[in-house]
Amino acid sequence: MPNLPNSLTLIRIAFIPILFILLFFPGKLCSLLAAFCFLLASLTDFFDGFFARRRNSVTPMGKILDPLADKLLVSACLIMLISLHHVKAWIVALIICREIAVTGLRGIAATEGLIIPAQTMGKKKTAFQIIAIFFLLLHYEYFQINFHQVGMGLLIIAMVLTLWSGFVYFYRFSREINRNH
Numbered sequence: 486m487p488n489l490p491n492s493l494t495l496i497r498i499a500f501i502p503i504l505f506i507l508l509f510f511p512g513k514l515c516s517l518l519a520a521f522c523f524l525l526a527s528l529t530d531f532f533d534g535f536f537a538r539r540r541n542s543v544t545p546m547g548k549i550l551d552p553l554a555d556k557l558l559v560s561a562c563l564i565m566l567i568s569l570h571h572v573k574a575w576i577v578a579l580i581i582c583r584e585i586a587v588t589g590l591r592g593i594a595a596t597e598g599l600i601i602p603a604q605t606m607g608k609k610k611t612a613f614q615i616i617a618i619f620f621l622l623l624h625y626e627y628f629q630i631n632f633h634q635v636g637m638g639l640l641i642i643a644m645v646l647t648l649w650s651g652f653v654y655f656y657r658f659s660r661e662i663n664r665n666h
Contacts, residue, residue, distance in 0.1 A: 490537035490551075493529040497554045500526035501561045508565040513625050520622035526558055527615045555611060556584050562618050571621050571633065576644055580614070583651040590658055599661050606650040613643035 500522055507519040533551060537543045563577040620636030 488537075489540070490533040490543075493533035493536070494550045494554045497526045497529040497533075497558055500529075501557060504558075504562060505565060508562075508569065508622075511569055516622055516624045520619055523558075523562060523615075523622055524619055527619070530555060530611075530615075552588075556588070559611075559614050559618065560584065562622065566618070566621055569624075571624055572637070572640065576640060580644055580647050583647050587651055587654050590654055594658055594661070597662065597665070599658070599665070604650065604653060606646060606653055610643055610646035610650050613639055613646055617643045 503522055504519055504526075507515045507522065530551070560581050563572060563580060566572045567574050567577055617636050617639035620632045620639060623632040623636070625632060
């Protein structure tokens, strides 16, 4: 039986098909519901980490599953937002390629006995990605605020942070490899 943090991570993954269904039907109500579901799913990311640290219940499964769940949730939503013409495909491609590259890099580092820990920049990029996607899912104007424009501005910042943190990961990896060989 999974512990509470891992269960929260699995719940985050379970939100993905719900988001697919909601985003399959464009319109203000489905966008609002999708944004709410995405917000709930994103909150499980905060709480799984909180409970894992507080209860000292960090597991090998959680170490792998948690970042995977984040990447699945973010990637799935961004891809669906392309189909709704809410984001440009090239922005999504850059973000997803960076995520795959860093995941691959961490795998290579592990075979070398190296651990590349999460960095502050990576946590900031995740926060900007989540906030940007939330606004992009809202998409429509509410309270005289164009949520799509706000979301796009935040997504551009998220993209820059995503690429920047990716370069930092590769730089740290190359420095560690050179130091150990």
